[in-house]
Every structure is written in structure tokens, then in C-alpha cells.
Amino acid sequence: MxxxxxxxxYTLQEGCPYGSASTAQRFGDQRPVRGLxxxxxxxxxxxxxxxxxxxxxxxxxHAGAVGAWGELExxxxxxxxxxxxxxxxxxxxxxxxxxxxxxxxxxxxYETTRDVRGWAMKIFTEQGNQDFVFNSIPTFFIRDPIKFPxxxxxxxxxxxxxxxxxxxxxxxxxxxxxxxxALMMLFSNRGIPANVRQLNGYSGHTYKFTREGTDGFxxxxxxxLTDLGAKGLKLAEAKRLxxxxxxxxxxxxxxxxxxxxFPTWTMYAQVMTAExxxxxxxxxxxxTKVWPHKDFPLRPMAKLTLNKNPENYFxxxxxxxxxxxxxxxxxxxxxxxxxxxxxxxxxxxARYRVGVxxxxxxxxxxxxxxxxxxxxDGAMRYMTNYGSDPSYVNSSLVPVQFDSKIGASxxxxxxxxxxxxxxxxxxxxxxxxxxEQARGMWHVLGKQxxxxxxxxxxxxxxxxxGVVPSLQTxxxxxxxxxxxxxxxxxxxxxxxx
Ligand code: NDP
Numbered sequence: 001m002x003x004x005x006x007x008x009x010y011t012l013q014e015g016c017p018y019g020s021a022s023t024a025q026r027f028g029d030q031r032p033v034r035g036l037x038x039x040x041x042x043x044x045x046x047x048x049x050x051x052x053x054x055x056x057x058x059x060x061x062h063a064g065a066v067g068a069w070g071e072l073e074x075x076x077x078x079x080x081x082x083x084x085x086x087x088x089x090x091x092x093x094x095x096x097x098x099x100x101x102x103x104x105x106x107x108x109x110y111e112t113t114r115d116v117r118g119w120a121m122k123i124f125t126e127q128g129n130q131d132f133v134f135n136s137i138p139t140f141f142i143r144d145p146i147k148f149p150x151x152x153x154x155x156x157x158x159x160x161x162x163x164x165x166x167x168x169x170x171x172x173x174x175x176x177x178x179x180x181x182a183l184m185m186l187f188s189n190r191g192i193p194a195n196v197r198q199l200n201g202y203s204g205h206t207y208k209f210t211r212e213g214t215d216g217f218x219x220x221x222x223x224x225l226t227d228l229g230a231k232g233l234k235l236a237e238a239k240r241l242x243x244x245x246x247x248x249x250x251x252x253x254x255x256x257x258x259x260x261x262f263p264t265w266t267m268y269a270q271v272m273t274a275e276x277x278x279x280x281x282x283x284x285x286x287x288t289k290v291w292p293h294k295d296f297p298l299r300p301m302a303k304l305t306l307n308k309n310p311e312n313y314f315x316x317x318x319x320x321x322x323x324x325x326x327x328x329x330x331x332x333x334x335x336x337x338x339x340x341x342x343x344x345x346x347x348x349x350a351r352y353r354v355g356v357x358x359x360x361x362x363x364x365x366x367x368x369x370x371x372x373x374x375x376x377d378g379a380m381r382y383m384t385n386y387g388s389d390p391s392y393v394n395s396s397l398v399p400v401q402f403d404s405k406i407g408a409s410x411x412x413x414x415x416x417x418x419x420x421x422x423x424x425x426x427x428x429x430x431x432x433x434x435x436e437q438a439r440g441m442w443h444v445l446g447k448q449x450x451x452x453x454x455x456x457x458x459x460x461x462x463x464x465x466g467v468v469p470s471l472q473t474x475x476x477x478x479x480x481x482x483x484x485x486x487x488x489x490x491x492x493x494x495x496x497x
Contacts, residue, residue, distance in 0.1 A: 013046055056318070057353045061152045062118040064107035066196055066250040067099040067317030068257055070306035072123055072267070078301050081218050081271055082209035084330030086125035087301060097122040097363060098306055099317055100196045100253075104155040104164070110242030111249040112233060114191045114459070115155075116182070119201030119224070120322035121304075124367040131326035132222065133346060136193065137186065138202035139437075140287045141179030144428050145341030151176070166467050174474035177430045178288050180482060184441035187459045189232035189452065195252045197263035198231040200224060205324070205339040206277075206284045208332040209269070217417075219272040219284055219334060221291055224265040224304060235459050254309055262307045268298035274417070282437075285336040286428075289437055320363045321350035329406060335419070355380050371400070435481045442483050457486070461493040472496050 011017050024044040026035030037044060074092040086094040101118040102111065117136035122129055142151050154172035158165035173179050185191065193199040201224035208217040233241070241248055256263065270291050272284065282289045310316035323346035324339055333339055350358045356378035358364055373386040374393060390398050405411045445452040460479070464472055472494055480487025491497065 012043055013050075016042075018043060058107070059101075059349065059353065061103050061156075062101035062120075064105060064109065064111070065099050065101035065118075065317060066253050067097070067310050067313070067320065068253065068306040069308035069310070069316070070096045070098055070262075070304060072096050072121075073303045073305070074301070075266075075303050076300050079211075081211070081220070081269070082330040083212040084125070084130070084209075084328050085127050086123055086130060086328065087330070095124040095367065096304065096306075097124075097316070097320055098304075099320055099322065100199075100249075104152070108246065110246040112192055112238040112242040114186060114238075114463075116186060116191075117193065117196070117199060119199075120320075121201075122320065122322055122326075122364070125328055126368050127328040127330075128368050128370075129326050129364075129366045130328045130331065131322045131324065132201070132203065133322045133324045133342070134201040134203050134222070134224070136199045136201060137182060137190075138204055138221070138223070138290050139182045139185065140204050140338065141173070141182045142176065143178055143286050143288050143338060144426075145338050146427075147176065148338075148341065148345070151179075166463050167471060170464065170467050170471040170475050174471055174478055177478055177481075178428060178434050180434060180478060181288050181290075181438040181441060184438045184456075184482065187456055187463070188441070188445055189234060189455050189459070190230055191459065192233040192235070192238040193249070194231040194233050196249045197253060197256060198226050198228045200226055200230055201265070204287045205336045206272075206287075206334040207339075208334055209271075210330055210332055212329065217274065217332065219274065219277050220269045221296075223268040223270070223298060225268060225298075227264045227266060234455060235462055253306075257306060257309045262305050264306075265304040266300055267302040267304060268300050270296040271299060272296055285334060287336055287338050288434065292440070315361075316363050319354055319358070319361050321347070321354055321358045323347045323350065329404065335417075357381050373400075432481075438482045442486060453486075457489045457493055460490055464490070464494060469496070 009017070010021055021043075025038045025041035027038060028035035039045070071093045072086065074087055074090055077090065078087045082088075086092065099118075099120040101120070102109075102113065102115050103118055104115050105113055119132070119134040119136055121132040121134075123132070142148065151172060154168045155164075157163055158168055173183060190199075203220075203222035206219050206221055209220050210217045245251065253263075270293075272280070272291065277284045280291075280295075282291065284291070323343065324333075325343035325347055327333070333343060354361070357380050359366075359370075360381075360383060371386075373389045373391060376385060376391045402408070442453070442456075445456055460475075464475055467475070473496065476487050476491045476494075476496060478487075479490055
């Protein structure tokens, strides 16, 4: 049964009724399979021309994805930390669009591959859209945004081979070792999720939660933990499954939702005051670090349920655009430089990829009132384009009402945070501190059993075995800084002294 009732009487694109969708006009006699095709055949020209244009630019990263619709339900009283309407009032539900992507590989490459997954959510609230653009691990490979394109390219294809290249991957990481904590997660078995129902989503970044009517704020890290338990694949099994069904994760997710077996996640926050952050062992704006649970326990807030497959992948998921800059009152950016840079880069990518009016598309359009008449026209503008309303600010002929403090003179979304300093170039340096939490991850794996640590070595060795000796040695030295026994196990398995 078709999901939507629609009139299926065939026409050309501009509405002309047409008697066949599979004939073409030609000049010649009636003998089969020969003839000169005619330029006057609008149907043939339109069909071919549209086919050549049916792709929009692929995302540079996170191009391959699975998506679903769902809802976020508030399960706890969160009013002491945020006034965001969608997080307040137990039982309150908001519609969600969710997109789970592989970062490096192109769409169609096998999904049981080792890669960080992008976890993107658009929550449609009465105060506008809230986007969470998270990852499947709580840390990241870099903390200096200038490295973002380099890091991503090193995980993608080699410029001449046009295939992934472990030399490039390890060349980047051996020479940018702030990523060691994220590498520890990537090369654990969770680095290849068993399916996308059993993985977690983490903000990685520190955000602020704010409350209407107060100047204070708290720092938060947000976690969506799967209620099914996180599950990864052993390397050999992942390779076998990927060979059998490249689209394993997409198919699994689609089938579970179609069968009414809806996956759920619990949304948690770790909460820290500004004062605690000032005195904390870890820099809360450094996204290569976590806040240990024992210092800042997980506080449950809401439940996410994915319960509807996209009706059409292109219109619901491919055209969807998520950005860390899309925030509602009650949530604000922190001083994390990666977050600051992503707040520019993501909408910029959407303007290029989908078009300057991408927010008007049904998959992106807020369910709340929108009035932004100083952004006008542009490619593919539809709806009313604000009719004859002034396209300039401060009109007394057609006055505009303002009912929010956000952005008003003297009012900062960052609340009572004072920043001072001087303008200067900066690049972070790698120190022993960067290895401490990575070591913590190694011990977490140890607590899960010797097999998890052994598998970690197997996973790293699988990636390093074809790499040039200088990078093998560099990687071994890097893992020795995590734990000498780990570096030695990798060296032994590679046969490198
Ligand atoms: P805990 O000792 O309290 O718990 C360890 C956490 O490790 C678990 O809660 C689980 O996170 C996570 N974990 C287990 N296996 C894996 C894996 N294969 N890949 C990624 N994460 C995994 O943690 P602490 O907070 O004391 O931190 C110790 C170390 O645990 C950290 O250095 C960090 O590497 C890692 N970790 C910490 C997280 C945090 O937010 N504090 C989150 C994830 C990892 P979860 O419950 O989120 O599944």
C-alpha cells in the first residue's frame, strides 16, 4: 500500500497531461529500434535533463546515512537547569528528525566499517528548532578547528589512489597526538557498531544550559545512551557481514521500525557550574576530554524514540541540514573553539549543498512561527517571501514586534561570562595530560575482560600492518605513552622491535 494517497494521473513537469511515460518522438519509418530523436520531444528532453541534475552536492563528510523520524519525551524535571520549553514538563513530546551517518566513506561503501558515526537530531519545538549534531563517541580527534579539514581528509580517500589509505590516516594521528583518546575509542570494538540502534550519541562539546530570568548558567555535556546497550562488532565478523550486506545498518534500522520495534535512548546531562569548571582538573572546552562519571554523574532528562521511517530518503534525510548553531532559548554555546567553528561551518555547508533557502524545506522547516524578513529572495525561494513587508530594519511604516531578549543590546546569550585577552595566533600542544584519559579508556576495556584489550590490539594491527615502517614506529611510540604494555603488544604483533 502506498504511504500517501496522491493523484497518480501522469503529466509533464509543468502539468501537461501525457499519454505515455515510455515513448519518445522520433523521425523515421516504423521499423523497430532505429530513428533520429527529436528536440521537440519535451518529455524525453525533460527526463534526461532532470536525471543529470538529480544529485545535490554530496556532504564532504557524513555523506552516507540512515535516518528516521521520532519523538523526544521529557521524563524528569529539568527546570532547575534549563528553561528550554522542549525539556520542560514531564510527558512533553517534541517531534524529532534523526540522521546517523558514517563520517569518512562515501555512501554505498560497507557500513560495518570502523568510523565515528555522526549523530544528528533536529527537535521541532515551539521556540524554534533545536539541533544536536553529536558523535557516537564522547571525544574528538582534534581541538583546534583549523585542523578540521585536514583530519577529515586523512580519513577519506588518497588524492591519487582515490581509496582510503592507512598511511594517510596514521600520518595525521602520529603527528597530531591530541587525538589519542578518540583513537582508543575508535579502535575498541565499539568503533564498528553492531547496528545503529545500539550506539550512543554524545555532545562531545560542552554546552551551556540557561534559565529565563536568571543570569547564571551551568555547563553540560549531553549523552544519549541506547536503552538496548551499546554493542560493537569484532573485526572479522564486521568484515564478513559487510561483504554479505553492505547496507546492513540501514536495512536493520528500516526493518525494525517497519516492524514496530522502535529503538529508544535515554538523554542524560552531566552538569557543572562555572565555578567548578574554573577549578576542574580538565579543560571543559577541550573536546578530546570527558568528564569522568564519578565526578559528574549522568542525570536523566528525556527519552528518544525513533518510530517512523522516512517516506522518501532524499526529501526527508538528504535535504535535511543540521547545525550546532541552531539553538533554542535555554541552550547556549560555550567557549569550545571546535563548537564555535562548527557553528559557522555547518550552515555554510547547507547553503552550498542545498541552497540558501534550505530552512524552508519541509524536513528543516520549524513548526513554530518564523518571521525573518531581512533574509529575502535567493535561489528556490518559495512561500510568500514576506510579500511587501519591508526588507530593511527599523521601518515605522510596518513595525515589527520583538518579544525575546536574545540578541538585544547588552544582552548576551552567554550570560554572566566575562572574557578578556589579546588577539594572537594559537595552536594547542600535546602533553602527557592527553594520554591520561586515553589510559583510562584502556583500563575500562581491561575491566570488560582480556578479550576487549586483545581485540583492541588486533584492530590497531589490522590498520597498521600495511603502513610504512616510520609510521608503525611512531604509532607504537604513541600507544606506549598510553600504556607501555599496549605499545609492546602492538609492536610484537607487527613484528617490529
Ligand atoms: P566510567 O569508569 O564511569 O565508565 C566507563 C565508561 O566507558 C562507560 O560508562 C561507557 O560509557 C564507556 N565505555 C565502555 N566501553 C567503551 C568503548 N568501547 N568505547 C567508548 N566508551 C566505552 O568512566 P569514567 O567517566 O570514569 O571515564 C573513564 C574512561 O571511560 C574515560 O577516560 C573515557 O575514555 C571513557 N568514557 C567516559 C565517558 C564519560 O562521559 N565520562 C563516556 C565514554 C567513555 P557509556 O556509559 O557512555 O556507554
